[in-house]
Amino acid sequence: MRFRQVFCAPDYATAQAAMLAARAAGADDEDISLIARADIEMERLPNERLDTSTDMLPSALRGAGLGAALGIFGALIALLIPAVDMNFAGACLVVVVGAMVGAWSAALVGSTVPNHVRRKFEREIDEGNILVVVDDQREHEAQVREAVRHAGATPLPFHDASVLS
Template sequence: MKTRRVYSTPDLITARAAIQAAREAGIHDEDISLVARPDIEVGHIPNRRKEADSDFVPAALRGAVFGGIAGLVAGAIAVLVFPSIGMSWAGTGLVALAGVLVGAFASSLVGSSLPDPVRQKFDGEIKAGRILVLVDGAAEMLPAVETAITRTGALSLPFETPTALIR
């Protein structure tokens, strides 16, 4: 599993140097991305480097879990408290499945409208015109990667999250 680290750079020159340092430290090119203000991203950052994640997948998973639980509880209440309506335990399973589907759908819609966690946490850095370098790497590689990147003038920001929770 990979872990994401975030570094702040004052300009494109430093961001490019940080990218090169990460590559030289063993990070694959596709595991490096950039986040910046829209005016900087549009004019100066190639599409392959842009980080455009949203909270879509994590929100859908949360919605599926909570929707399923809610459907299961509702179905169980219908079976146990209101036996006169004739709902079976199989019906409870169907209600739980419907809860999973509705929960995942509704949550994914909301999640797709939210910016990714990096943009949320470091909004001030982005608005100030700094360019964030995002690096996804194996835990054993990251200390050497951090040393290499910070030598370029990039500042390590307090963010360390398993990549699976982001994407």
């Protein structure tokens, strides 16, 4: 399992030093990304480093669950009403369609919502800081945190299992 650590760098030079320190401490290059204000991202940060993720996948999973639950409820109602004349296969189809519609609609909404790191540290981003996000194995966690801190970036109170397992 991967764990996510977030660090705050006051400028791009410090963010670069933090990325180099994280790599030297054992983090893989593709596991390091940056988050900043839009003007800083466009002006200073390389595109391959930008974390542009959204809440699309978690939203889709929640939507599928809710859609399936509503589909089950609707299918049970239809099975109990004799005038509808629904069989078990029809009820299963209602559940599947409910899950698909729920996942699709929730994914559309989730694709417009910024990821949870950007939402949690919105104030730091608005102040012009650059967030260095490291998703790495648990065994490198302490070394990465210490190396990045020595490079001048401040660890932020965010320590979470990454969805990028």
